[in-house]
Amino acid sequence: MSYEAKFKVWRGDDGDGELTDYTVEVNEGEVVLDIIHRLQATQAPDLAVRWNCKAGKCGSCSAEINGMPRLLCMTRMSTFAPDETVTVTPVRTFPVIRDLVTDVSYNYEKARQIPSFDPGDAKPGELRMQQVDVERSQEFRKCIECFLCQNVCHVIRDHEENKPEFSGPRFLMRIGELEMHPADVADRREIAAKDHGLGFCNITKCCTEVCPEHIKITDNALIPMKERVVGRKYDPVVWLGSKLGIVKKGQDTPSA
Amino acid sequence: MTEIERHSYDVVVIGAGGAGLRAAIEARLQGKKTAIISKSLFGKAHTVMAEGGAAAAMGNVNANDNWKVHFRDTMRGGKFMNSWRMAELHAKESPERIWELEHWGALFDRTKDGKISQRNFGGHEYPRLAHVGDRTGLELIRTAQQKVVALQQEDHAKHGDYEARLKVWAETTVTRLLKDADGKICGAFGYVRETGKFVVFEAPAVVLATGGIGKAFKVTSNSWEYTGDGHALALLAGGTLLNMEFVQFHPTGMVWPPSVKGILVTESVRGDRGVLRNSEGKRFMFDYIPEVFKDQYATSEAEGDRWYDDPDNNRRPPELLPRDEVARAINSEVKAGRGSPHGGVFLTVVDRMPGGAAEIVRRLPSMYHQFKELADVDITKEAMEVGPTCHYVMGGVEVDPDTAAARVPGLFAAGEVSGGMHGSNRLGGNSLSDLLVFGRRAGLGASQYVEGLTARPTVPDAEIEAATAEAMAPFERKDGENPYTVHAELQQTMNDLVGIIRKEEELERALVALGRLRERVAKVSVEPVAVGDGRGYHPGWHLALDLRNMLLVSEAVAKAALERQESRGGHTRDDYPQMSAEWRKVNLVCSLAGDPSSPHVELKRQPMTPMRDDLLELFDNDELKKYLTAEELPAGLAEEVKAEDGEADDGKAGDAADESEEDGR
Numbered sequence: 004m005s006y007e008a009k010f011k012v013w014r015g016d017d018g019d020g021e022l023t024d025y026t027v028e029v030n031e032g033e034v035v036l037d038i039i040h041r042l043q044a045t046q047a048p049d050l051a052v053r054w055n056c057k058a059g060k061c062g063s064c065s066a067e068i069n070g071m072p073r074l075l076c077m078t079r080m081s082t083f084a085p086d087e088t089v090t091v092t093p094v095r096t097f098p099v100i101r102d103l104v105t106d107v108s109y110n111y112e113k114a115r116q117i118p119s120f121d122p123g124d125a126k127p128g129e130l131r132m133q134q135v136d137v138e139r140s141q142e143f144r145k146c147i148e149c150f151l152c153q154n155v156c157h158v159i160r161d162h163e164e165n166k167p168e169f170s171g172p173r174f175l176m177r178i179g180e181l182e183m184h185p186a187d188v189a190d191r192r193e194i195a196a197k198d199h200g201l202g203f204c205n206i207t208k209c210c211t212e213v214c215p216e217h218i219k220i221t222d223n224a225l226i227p228m229k230e231r232v233v234g235r236k237y238d239p240v241v242w243l244g245s246k247l248g249i250v251k252k253g254q255d256t257p258s259a
Numbered sequence: 260m261t262e263i264e265r266h267s268y269d270v271v272v273i274g275a276g277g278a279g280l281r282a283a284i285e286a287r288l289q290g291k292k293t294a295i296i297s298k299s300l301f302g303k304a305h306t307v308m309a310e311g312g313a314a315a316a317m318g319n320v321n322a323n324d325n326w327k328v329h330f331r332d333t334m335r336g337g338k339f340m341n342s343w344r345m346a347e348l349h350a351k352e353s354p355e356r357i358w359e360l361e362h363w364g365a366l367f368d369r370t371k372d373g374k375i376s377q378r379n380f381g382g383h384e385y386p387r388l389a390h391v392g393d394r395t396g397l398e399l400i401r402t403a404q405q406k407v408v409a410l411q412q413e414d415h416a417k418h419g420d421y422e423a424r425l426k427v428w429a430e431t432t433v434t435r436l437l438k439d440a441d442g443k444i445c446g447a448f449g450y451v452r453e454t455g456k457f458v459v460f461e462a463p464a465v466v467l468a469t470g471g472i473g474k475a476f477k478v479t480s481n482s483w484e485y486t487g488d489g490h491a492l493a494l495l496a497g498g499t500l501l502n503m504e505f506v507q508f509h510p511t512g513m514v515w516p517p518s519v520k521g522i523l524v525t526e527s528v529r530g531d532r533g534v535l536r537n538s539e540g541k542r543f544m545f546d547y548i549p550e551v552f553k554d555q556y557a558t559s560e561a562e563g564d565r566w567y568d569d570p571d572n573n574r575r576p577p578e579l580l581p582r583d584e585v586a587r588a589i590n591s592e593v594k595a596g597r598g599s600p601h602g603g604v605f606l607t608v609v610d611r612m613p614g615g616a617a618e619i620v621r622r623l624p625s626m627y628h629q630f631k632e633l634a635d636v637d638i639t640k641e642a643m644e645v646g647p648t649c650h651y652v653m654g655g656v657e658v659d660p661d662t663a664a665a666r667v668p669g670l671f672a673a674g675e676v677s678g679g680m681h682g683s684n685r686l687g688g689n690s691l692s693d694l695l696v697f698g699r700r701a702g703l704g705a706s707q708y709v710e711g712l713t714a715r716p717t718v719p720d721a722e723i724e725a726a727t728a729e730a731m732a733p734f735e736r737k738d739g740e741n742p743y744t745v746h747a748e749l750q751q752t753m754n755d756l757v758g759i760i761r762k763e764e765e766l767e768r769a770l771v772a773l774g775r776l777r778e779r780v781a782k783v784s785v786e787p788v789a790v791g792d793g794r795g796y797h798p799g800w801h802l803a804l805d806l807r808n809m810l811l812v813s814e815a816v817a818k819a820a821l822e823r824q825e826s827r828g829g830h831t832r833d834d835y836p837q838m839s840a841e842w843r844k845v846n847l848v849c850s851l852a853g854d855p856s857s858p859h860v861e862l863k864r865q866p867m868t869p870m871r872d873d874l875l876e877l878f879d880n881d882e883l884k885k886y887l888t889a890e891e892l893p894a895g896l897a898e899e900v901k902a903e904d905g906e907a908d909d910g911k912a913g914d915a916a917d918e919s920e921e922d923g924r
Contacts, residue, residue: 015790016790016791016795018790030517031516032515032516032517032518032634032635033516033517033518034518034633036518037517037518043743043798043799044741044743048741048743048785048786048798048799049785049786049787049788049789049797049798049799050798051788051795051796051797051798052798053299053300054483055299055303055305055482055483055484056303056305056307056308056482057482057518057519057522058308058519058522058629058633059632059633060307060308060394060397061299061303061307061308061482062303063299063300063303076518077632077633079518079635081635100453100795100796101788101790101795101796102796104453104796106453107300111301111429114408115408115411115412115415115421118412119364119405119406119408119409119412120363120364120405120409122362122364125362126362127355127358127359127361127362128354128355128358128361128362130361130362131372131373131374132366132369132373133369133373134368134369134376137366137367137368137369140366141366141391141392144366144391144397144398144401145394145397147307147397148302148303181364184364184366187364259412259415259416
């Protein structure tokens with residue numbers, strides 16, 4: 004059940020580029036990444052694409068297929084009609100290195116600014132946690148760092164100017180993960196808003212929609228974080244208590 | 260002359276999977292300026308594919324578990340070919356390494372009393388695998404990645420630079436280790452993927468943590484990075500590889516659709532009533548029950564089907580024979596023309612469970628998900644197509660068990676790239692703990708080595724010039740072959756002739772074929788890309804360079820497989836189906852010899868170090884008799900065996916009836 008498919012693949016570097024037309028064989032059961040590999044092996048040996056596990060577990064092969072942020076390895080060709088032209092472009096929010104490969108260093112820089120896990124005085128082997136308590140953060144640790152949520156987020160998609168103040172859904176979720184970690188003693192609520200731009204998020208849930216791991220980023224991480232930030236700032240009892248000097252505010256952990 | 264960047268470190272770690280990150284963390288904790296060279300982006304290494312868990316005798320679920328039991332299980336799984344010292348260190352230190360991960364933020368599944376939960380797995384006597392659902396590898400790599408970041412944050416606070424003491428070189432590939440005039444390691448040479456620019460890493464100590472060799476085979480569960488880089492780099496630097504014939508093939512990898520060819524189908528599908536059928540619809544495994552297993556396996560479908568509910572009064576279905584038996588049977592069916600359309604056989608659970616489709620989804624959630632999402636196959640309605648897939652290499656760089664030092668001064672190795680720990684066959688769950696235990700030891704060993712040096716080695720210019728010329732060669736050659744074509748043929752050769760079932764005549768043909776491929780690999784050429792200086796993100800060029808490594812490891816595997824005339828663990832010889840106690844004493848060691856511009860793999864036999872008495876005492880005498888020669892047995896026992904041998908026809912303990920299986924996925 005082979006057929007010749009029409010593909011448009013963006014070719015170029017950080018200077019400029021264009022969509023290039025290819026006609027390429029497609030066999031039953033293949034995914035878009037297979038077709039990109041066939042192009043490499045037969046027509047375009049220098050076509051740049053990033054990939055690793057080919058099983059939806061490493062999050063390397065992020066791109067946009069007909070405008071939708073997707074993993075190339077998890078997009079089956081059977082979802083397109085044989086006469087449909089399939090357009091593959093690099094993710095838009097990050098600068099292109101070449102062809103389908105982008106410079107995702109923004110993400111690694113943001114990761115470094117979030118204060119790491121802090122177990123306080125606990126010694127290795129001493130930690131005791133209940134399953135029900137670890138499950139909240141475990142959901143967020145399913146993240147494969149494909150950065151599709153970062154790519155789709157309108158705060159930085161086409162808004163380069165917001166990047167310094169906004170860490171994106173992936174890393175706001177990381178802050179949430181640490182905040183909900185039963186053994187962590189740091190307090191990142193202040194910096195979530197101040198340094199990492201939690202307030203920019205207006206819960207359109209685009210990140211949740213594109214997550215290949217089906218993590219409920221908005222509902223389970225970002226909204227609870229917003230509530231915690233607000234709770235810290237405006238809890239009337241804490242406010243009154245601190246004014247009267249009988250409640251001491253916790254120590255805010257600064258960004259790293 | 261091509262422009263070359265130079266950077267200086269105390270320790271350079273090649274590979275950013277579990278072993279590499281743990282080694283780098285240790286070196287940095289020891290105060291060494293450290294670089295991590297990662298072929299992919301940071302956090303994408305193949306470790307993420309590990310599902311089951313990390314074996315560590317913490318005794319959280321069954322208090323009877325301890326390092327001695329774990330050690331015993333590991334030696335049994337490896338059929339006593341293991342470096343017993345590595346197995347001992349691994350069993351003793353795994354719990355600490357797991358607790359340490361937790362202390363760095365890992366969130367394992369819990370027991371009711373709040374400890375780390377542990378699950379059962381093939382070959383492990385007690386529930387022993389710390390796990391996070393079926394994504395334990397991802398948790399391990401993410402935690403190590405975040406620990407690296409935590410250390411970088413400390414350095415940022417102190418030096419104002421995150422990368423002052425620990426830098427990750429993402430998407431950077433090392434193509435040569437560099438040695439000084441005294442034959443000591445003095446650095447590594449590589450290219451940065453994004454730009455194609457060359458980098459010299461000056462360093463007195465290098466840790467190899469590059470993983471496996473699966474991409475030398477056509478059907479594999481391994482990713483593109485697994486091209487045997489570390490194995491080849493060690494060989495080229497004068498190091499040695501141990502027991503490369505031991506390659507773990509899993510009998511049931513997906514063969515269809517092509518996008519997922521080689522990806523594992525867990526063994527529990529068969530444990531949960533899944534059956535294997537050929538193109539005629541026949542449950543063929545009943546035809547493949549070897550004589551030694553006749554008493555333990557059902558001879559009719561009706562009896563086999565009763566076993567799932569009543570295992571005490573029925574024999575198990577032959578689908579649950581040991582892995583090599585199942586793989587051999589699948590091979591035979593395909594060769595006899597009774598395979599599935601895509602060269603495997605059918606594995607099906609359709610109509611096999613009393614609770615119907617709902618029960619299938621409940622009992623096999625990850626397999627249901629895997630086939631649905633990756634293959635658009637609904638396993639409640641359709642059969643899966645499966646066949647053997649290359650999964651893991653037990654063989655690897657020969658190292659000192661305590662320091663992970665290779666046979667080259669300044670070179671260290673840990674994880675899948677190192678050899679010895681798993682013997683002839685690895686138990687499931689022992690890989691992740693291996694990475695942590697020996698990753699740390701390699702980082703420590705490298706740091707101590709650096710501290711012991713009186714002077715830092717310098718990199719000779721000639722070494723850099725040679726490495727540059729080698730890396731540029733595919734561009735210099737004109738009208739050579741396409742690297743993809745040569746790679747495909749190499750993979751086909753290894754799959755067909757050095758695969759799961761081996762025989763002398765095929766291995767000899769493989770060596771001839773590899774000889775011809777060697778000439779073709781030397782001639783592949785690529786065109787520069789249209790932008791920049793032509794080397795930026797050039798996959799064809801990268802493959803052209805990786806081919807050298809895959810060819811070398813293929814030669815090592817084929818030569819060792821031809822030499823070892825017995826069947827044991829991950830090495831099955833059709834012409835020598837028995838396990839031999841004499842061969843157990845023999846390690847096969849590969850090194851390079853001949854013309855340095857085109858060296859060939861040389862093999863030598865090296866006696867296995869006898870196991871320490873206190874470790875021998877952990878086993879029953881009857882068990883030792885199965886594996887060891889009479890001379891190796893403790894004194895009293897040896898007399899007993901010699902008396903028995905008078906009656907038997909020879910002294911070799913051929914025991915194919917070993918059921919302690921295996922990877923358990």
